[in-house]
Amino acid sequence: MNIGTLLIHNAGTVDAATGALSTPVFQASTFDQSVSFKAEGAGVEREFDYARSGNPTRKALEHTIAALEGGTNGYAFSSGIAAVSSVLGILSTGDHIVAAEDIYGGSYRIINTFFKRWGLESTAVDASNLDDIKRAITPKTKALFLETPSNPLLKITDLNAACAIAREAGLISIVDNTFMTPYLQRPIENGADIVIHSATKFLGGHSDVLAGLAVTRTEALGREVYRVQNGFGAVLGPWDSWLTLRGVKTLKARLAMQQKTALSIAQRLQQHKNVEAVYYPGLEGFTSKPVHDAQARGAGAVLSFKTKTTEQALRFLGKTRLAAAAVSLGGVETIASYPVRMSHASIPKQERERLGITDTLIRISTGLEDAEDLIADFEAALAEE
Ligand SMILES: Cc1ncc(COP(=O)(O)O)c(C=O)c1O
Structure with missing residues (x-):
């Protein structure tokens, strides 16, 4: 399907239980598990147990963004910066990342303050210059963090080439796709491993919701991001998931x-x-x-x-x-x-x-x-x- 069709006919379009053309807002923090304690229900496990781990409205949005970006797994966070920090949370003390020097200021701040304090080193590069990226990679480098067009001077990084450099060096390539959205650019097709959004921006689209999203190229990376999402708990609430789903349609x-x-x-x-x-x-x-x-x-x-x-x-x-x-x-x-x-x-x-x-x-x-x-x-x- 083309992206315009996918924006409408995505996981959040029709409610399986009722046929409603809008995913219901499941305003629930917990889900009854009693069936699994009954003799006739032995072995039955409900899909949802607690809303930090999963909520049906959030899941619809997570499936939607994964489909739109062409990845395997999607995750929704309480803000764009929560998505950035949760994705960076899959890295460890002693790791090093190479980041474009003109990424969103808030991403720059957490990389150079919190993550630095916890022992994640970083080098800022002019990512429009592929040699700069190559030169900054060390044996400890685990990830390449890009944003193209960049913020606020709209410098361009060649995604195919930069992601190929990352792949060759065994790095995870992470692309903040907020400015473009999957309607205009799909970094996974260019080799990116993880795509991030501040859905507060074009995806939400109406200046009325704060939200962040992440999509992984593989299930394995998805499991790692999920561990941080569930562990740190910076999840998107059901109402804000619904508002974002509605924004995506237009x-x-x-x-x-x-x-x-x-x-x-x-x-x-x-x-x-x-x-x-x-x-x-x-x-x-x-x-x-x-x-x-x-x-x-x-x-x-x-x-x-x-x-x-x-x-x-x-x-x-x-x-x-x-x-x-x-x-x-x-x-x-x-x-x-x-x-x-x-x-x-x-x-x-x-x-x-x-x-x-x-x-x-x-x-x-x-x-x-x-x-x-x-x-x-x-x-x-x-x-x-
Ligand atoms: C490119 C980009 N990434 C991430 C963020 C952070 O998103 P949020 O404000 O939703 O936390 C922003 C916010 O301005 C942004 O412009």
Whole structure:
């Protein structure tokens, strides 16, 4: 089935017991086991016993994301960062990971604080440069952590090549696919072993749920992730699983329109006199566009731009009437974020500047408003007083 069909006809579409076209919200923390204590029920084991270990609504979402990403097993967590930390939880003290240097700031923070404290070493690399990845691998390296397009400058990593390097070195390759979603990019097809999502973003799609997902290429890796999910317990609740399932059904329609708008805005911003640079893989001439086009079906709905001065950036954020100046992305409403104060505030300033995350950088996630209205609003917000 094509992905658009799969988004609708997935594990969460029809309730097996009632035929309902929406998976029920099983708001239950525990499940009766008495049948297994009765003589006639000896040997009978119910599928669910306790909601941390499994819940039917969560399971529907977990099956859905596994099918969408083309993996064997899916897991749903209480946030994207819970998915990241639970996946990294399959590694051990003394292990080393190679991570792209411009991953989501919160992922950078847990790798460089909590996991470091527990003895997981890491090296940050420019993952758009395959030689950098190769050079960083040591005998202790166990995993490669990627995000492409990267956050917030949308640098591209060649997934086929990077995952092949990882495989050859015996590493688990982990890809945060939040910006693309399985509608636009399916990293397991490019060789990734584990795919992660902040489903808070495009999959949920309505800025009303915090959720994380992970999908594994194999059952064996799935069992390892499950051990951490059940052990750490950062599971997604039934309501939030349901909201995410509902969001997934409209992903294609939303993202198709949102990325069209993103391209129009990126093209207009490129011509604006107060704009220094625009970062969007849909723009002709964008670095590594051919690599992105070969591995993704579209450029997505996140773009970044730099104004010429910090004042212009701050004025834009204060003056825009249609974009919410807010953390997050992927909702139906356009969001303008200021990475130095928001998603990347936890990265030391010097390191941020080295990465190009300056005080003039604004990240836009386009929503479902009409593109012409957004363009008019952005022009007004960029205009001099
Ligand atoms: C690419 C990416 N990965 C992970 C996360 C973390 O997700 P959450 O905020 O749902 O914990 C985010 C959040 O902004 C993100 O943008």
